[in-house]
Amino acid sequence: MPLLEVSDVSKTFPGVRALDQVSFTLNPGEVHALVGENGAGKSTLIKVITGVYQPDDGELRYQGEPARFGTPMDAQHAGISTIYQEVNLIPLMSVSHNLFLGREPRNRLGLLDEGRMHREARAILAGYGVTADIRLPLGTLALGAQQMVALARAVMIDAKVVIMDEPTSSLEPREVETLFGVIRELHARGIGIVYVSHRLDELYRICDAVTILRDGRVVHTGRLADLERIRLVALMLGREMSEIRREGATAFSSEKAVDTGAAPILRASGLTSRRKLHDITFDVRPGEVVGLGGLLGAGRSETIKAIGGAYPLDDGDVQVDGVDLKRPTTVQAVRNGIAVQPEDRKAEGIVAGLSVRENIALAVLPKVSRLGLVSDARIDAIVERYMTRLRIKASSPDQLVGDLSGGNQQKVLLARLLATGPKVLLLDEPTRGIDVGAKAEVQSLIDELAAEGIGVVLVSSDAEELIEGADRVVVLRDGVVVGTLTGASVTTEDLMATIAAAAPPEEAE
DSSP states (O other): OOSEEEEEEEEEETTEEEEEEEEEEEOTTOEEEEEOOTTSSHHHHHHHHTTSSOOSEEEEEETTEEEOOSSHHHHHHHTEEEEOSSOOSOTTSBHHHHHTTTSOOBOTTSOBOHHHHHHHHHHHHHTTTOOSOTTSBGGGSOHHHHHHHHHHHHHHTTOSEEEEESTTTTOOHHHHHHHHHHHHHHHHTTOEEEEEOSOHHHHHHHOSEEEEEETTEEEEEEEGGGSOHHHHHHHHHTOOHHHHHHHHHTOOSSOOSOOTTSOOSEEEEEEEETTTEEEEEEEEOTTOEEEEEOOTTSSHHHHHHHHTTSSOOSEEEEEETTEEEESOOHHHHHHTTEEEEOSOHHHHTOOTTSBHHHHHHGGGTTTTEETTEEOHHHHHHHHHHHHHHTTOOOSSTTSBGGGSOHHHHHHHHHHHHHHTOOSEEEEESTTTTOOHHHHHHHHHHHHHHHHTTOEEEEEOSOHHHHHHHOSEEEEEETTEEEEEEOGGGOSHHHHHHHHHSOOOHHHHO
């Protein structure tokens, strides 16, 4: 009998159908991978299972009985425990108090038995490789150790289902091995595990089954061992194998017109940061579009932010047009001609409550002011120039950016970047969430900017967009460069194959 069943569940938010008749089955003692790119519906499905959201349609069955959890606490009391990527414990409270929070051991008088709690916490956490002083505040532990405390707590509640959301993202290799040992133990005890991860090597090493979501729908479910890696990647990205092979057969025979003899306008060397990036090295020539390929979590956005000074580096350096910035700050990056368009334009890009004019002018205020006084005439000239060039559709420069379409919001953000006169553009998902017409306009604009000699780094989860738009593609996996596609190898087939390739034995261990 299945431990957990989700049958034809749908969930709609304003303007978005997050889940569309999704079915999912977890059996006792099964490690079931749940995979998909950003926006696929993984998080929504987990929240439906754990009582954060209520489904609009469909049914949940738990241990053979219909189930409807009103809150996450109801799901936890029933035996469904979730370990999130971000540790959701109390950093100022001691390790042992976090471990026993809500179920502290009591003495005969009903008072907290702190000595017993510390002894039991020490013994429990030793099995998870945590040897730190359990009386210290949780926040003083390394992030990986905090994650192991969260895992131990989740298992302690006598869980029958454990949901792990990117559990290894903050773990060292030694801690990953400890985690896998715990998973094998849970497997042997008949506990069902839903395992969410973007790391293919981990999935094939630890998981029995897989369900792939794309755009809120299930596109595949079955035994993971029966699914080729390249097929899994193709399903996640929405590319049929027949299409990939056909495109591979008609690949470009030569690179686009780029002066390969020119000195790089951007050189990133040995970028290493917070266990997310490992010795990332590549360069970009004037007029060249270099794509960063890979699955969600491969390190593409972190690389963009590190070059732009918004993600601190432990090692490595960045050079722009021959100027060595070492490990740049955002101010240094902007002053030396680096412009970054972030992935989330609403949270990190546009200011929805300001006008088109004000949004474009934000980045150039130092250039259009003298002795602290801003020249409105110069701002108006810049705004008019870029509204015309980018064909921004607004009633006037004074219209609020929040009232524009997604495509026009993206253009306003690009206008702000271009107004700084950049030498290098770092574009993270520049066409995400905009309509087909606006997407084509943005893609055309990128080509125009490259033709003018600007170096472009392009991140896109759309494999076709990446292949068609880039002269070269640097492929990342788990923060490491695993291949570079050039010339005739810039094809969807080669991109998928490079992403899907198994790690060498020394990396997988």
